[in-house]
Amino acid sequence: MIGYRLCQTKKAKNPYFIENISTNVFTMEELCFYMSQNLYLLDDTILNGRLIQWLKDELGLAALSRKLKKLLEEKASMAEVILPIMKEIQYLNQAEQKQLQQNLKQMEEQPLLVRRKRKGDYLVEYHKYGNALKVYGEVLKDTDESAMDVSFKGNVLHNMGCAYARLFQMEEAVACFEKAYDLLHSQLALKSYLTAVYLLGSREDFLAKARELKADPATVSSLEQEIAAASSLKEEEAVTDEMLAAMTEEYHKNTGW
Amino acid sequence: MNEVRNIIVGFELGERTSQICYYDRTEEEPVSLSVRAGQSQYAFPTCISKKPGEEIYHYGVEAEYFAAHQDEILIDRLYERCLSREKVQVEDQLTEPARLAAVFLGQALGMLGANNLLKNISGIMVTVPRLNKALVDNLKEAFQILKFPAGRCFLQNYDESFYYYTISQKPEFWSRKVGLFTLESDEAAFRHLEIDRQSKPAAALVKAGKRAALDTSWENRDVDFCRLIQESFGNDIYSGVFLVGDGFDKEWAVRSIPLLCKNQRHVFYGNNLYCKGACYGAKEKVEGRLVKDLSYQGEDIVTAMLGMEMLVSGVHSYYPLVEPGIHWYEAKKEFEILLEDTMELVFLAGEPKSPRLQRYSMALPGLPKRPPRATRLKIRLEFESLNHIHIQVTDLGLGELYPASGCVWNETLVQ
Known part of the structure; x- marks a missing residue:
């Protein structure tokens, strides 16, 4: 296998802003990487007229731009829209292209709610918690109306709890984890719930909740150790002004607030 | 001078003396410019002089005169000084050799007597006894100071002239x-x-x-x-x-x-063989080959080739970085690659007719581990001399998706 590939298309002076992850891309290589890795995040917030204009104006890819415009007007499938972008710089080899097509097909066969939940999961991976919560909220709203199984709803609530926890909105996180545990009764949901209770309140609250839920003492003890270990790690890290500024910026970027 | 537009100039920057000539299209040959009107004295001293406390300079014969009779400061051995990056003490300050060369070249080119030299000189070839990287950089910078477009200024040694x-x-x-x-x-x-x-x-x-x-x-x-x-x-x-x-x-x-x-x-x-040879050299650069099917293979000409194997438009290819036949000081390459699954670069070098190419590996210690195709590298190649190629690699990350680490690696490849 060859270790590298030549970058041949130019860099944009003005980037293309990917709304979902609040990130700018400047090159075809960045765009293709993002698209190939985040199929569930590809929606009309990225595949739109703005992208077509950007490809033409900033990267000088007029032919590709024309092609995409036509495809979008014809309401072509996502695969039909994505593949010409990848092909423009021969980003994928034949096997990868085949795999991508399969993945797209699989994705398109999945129920809409599952796809939307995955989108939320991807956003959490990109630390875009605000956007993820919005997506999860919409999924839950539609889940209530549909007869979607409880474990799906439980998983959405659990992931939503994780997103709230990352935003230090512990009350909301506890509420989500509580509902998730009610639906799932899984070990993971229990751990998340108890951890959130600990972080929102105190060790006593944590132990009281564990008793209330009749949690296995061994699980409670190991979880308590994990929380204590994580807390001591945090204390060791001195927070400088620079770190604080970076964290604040990251927070605003991730929440859009 | 018979030429007023698209002037082609030969400039000999010698150890002791220098000369200028231009290509006369009517005569179909270079014509040397005389230091004194009506005389056949073409060579002038390779020096400048500076009026103390003022930014007033003279060059050549005048410089020697003003230094001897008007107490101006003589700055001689300009060619030799340009072979080094060492600054020159002029009055109470240190001055870059390129700045002194710019004064000398700028004043000497005035001999052409043409209006708006920047616009009307279509090519100038400077010829020197021998050249090194410092001289190349100094003269390039001198022409930059004079605001000559880079594509119109050339350099060659006496042999090539x-x-x-x-x-x-x-x-x-x-x-x-x-x-x-x-x-x-x-x-x-x-x-x-x-x-x-x-x-x-x-x-x-x-x-x-x-x-x-x-x-x-x-x-x-x-x-x-x-x-x-x-x-x-x-x-x-x-x-x-x-x-x-x-x-x-x-x-x-x-x-x-x-x-x-x-x-x-x-x-x-x-x-005036070297000066006129430089003028013919400039003519070839500006107007194309003087003699077809003939190529110069002098000591400043790169004979080996250097390249890398990579995917070019999705096809496994040998991507040439340096091709034989060009001057080492003109051979430059800057390009960007995307790493697939490797943490090192492999360059292939060799003579064009040799059956096997030599492999040179360049490790990239400290390069952050990222997924395949999430690392973009800028690679810059520049010759330090005929056999020494300086390679600079800069980690660009992948835009905002994987920010650049700031890592820069430098290596010199000796062929």
């Missing part, structure tokens, strides 16, 4: 080997140009030959020079010979001249 001058003469002059004797006050040196007509295109090469000390007495000087001629020519056939330098005089060369002219050999004596 000898080549250009020779091939601009009638073909019968260079149908066989061509000799060049440089005679300074007490020393003579021989070089010759030979053309390998078996190769395609024919390859021209200038080779250094013998040197000899010349006696100060006329008779012995002639004997010394005769011996050098015989030893240099050997049994080879020379169709032409040039004599340059101020150490030659037909008054003493009573035996040498017949020996040089033997077998109706064409012999020329002059002191």
Whole structure:
């Protein structure tokens, strides 16, 4: 296998802003990487007229731009829209292209709610918690109306709890984890719930909740150790002004607030 | 001067003296510019002078005069100074050699008497005895200071000027080997140009030959020079010979001249061969090849090739970075690659006809681990000399998706 590939298309002076992850891309290589890795995040917030204009104006890819415009007007499938972008710089080899097509097909066969939940999961991976919560909220709203199984709803609530926890909105996180545990009764949901209770309140609250839920003492003890270990790690890290500024910026970027 | 537009200039930047000529399209040959109107004095000292406390400079003969009679500060050995990056003390401050060269070149080019030189000079070739990276950089910077567009300023050594001058003469002059004797006050040196007509295109090469000390007495000087001629020519056939330098005089060369002219050999004596050769060189750069199917293979010309194997438009290819036939100081490459699944770079180098290419690996210690295709590297290649290629690699990350680490790696590849 060859270790590298030549970058041949130019860099944009003005980037293309990917709304979902609040990130700018400047090159075809960045765009293709993002698209190939985040199929569930590809929606009309990225595949739109703005992208077509950007490809033409900033990267000088007029032919590709024309092609995409036509495809979008014809309401072509996502695969039909994505593949010409990848092909423009021969980003994928034949096997990868085949795999991508399969993945797209699989994705398109999945129920809409599952796809939307995955989108939320991807956003959490990109630390875009605000956007993820919005997506999860919409999924839950539609889940209530549909007869979607409880474990799906439980998983959405659990992931939503994780997103709230990352935003230090512990009350909301506890509420989500509580509902998730009610639906799932899984070990993971229990751990998340108890951890959130600990972080929102105190060790006593944590132990009281564990008793209330009749949690296995061994699980409670190991979880308590994990929380204590994580807390001591945090204390060791001195927070400088620079770190604080970076964290604040990251927070605003991730929440859009 | 007969030319007013698209002027092609040859500039000899010599150790002691310099010269300027331009290509006269009516005469179809370079014409040297005289330092003094109506005289055939073409060479002027390679120096400038500065008026103390003021930004007023003079060059050449005037500089020597003002230094001697008006207490101006003389800054001589400009060529030698440009071979180094060391700053020069002028009054109470240190000045870059490039800045001094800019003053000298700018003032000397005034001899052309043309309006708006920046607009009207379409190509200028500076020729020097020999060049190194510091000289190349200094002269480039000097032309930048003068605001000349980079694509119009060129550089070549004396050997290449000898080549250009020779091939601009009638073909019968260079149908066989061509000799060049440089005679300074007490020393003579021989070089010759030979053309390998078996190769395609024919390859021209200038080779250094013998040197000899010349006696100060006329008779012995002639004997010394005769011996050098015989030893240099050997049994080879020379169709032409040039004599340059101020150490030659037909008054003493009573035996040498017949020996040089033997077998109706064409012999020329002059002191503007390099300058005119530079002008022909500039003409080739600006207007295209002087002689078809002939290429110069001098000591500043890259003979090896360098490349990398990579995916180019999705196809496994050999991507050439340096191709043979160009001057090392003009060979530059900047490109960007995307890493697939490797943490090192492999360069392939070798002679064009050699069956196997040598592999040079360059490790990238400290490069952050990222997924395949999430690392973009900028690679910059520049020659430090004919056999030393400086490679600089910069980690660009993948935009905002994977921010750049700030890592930069430098390595010199010795061929």
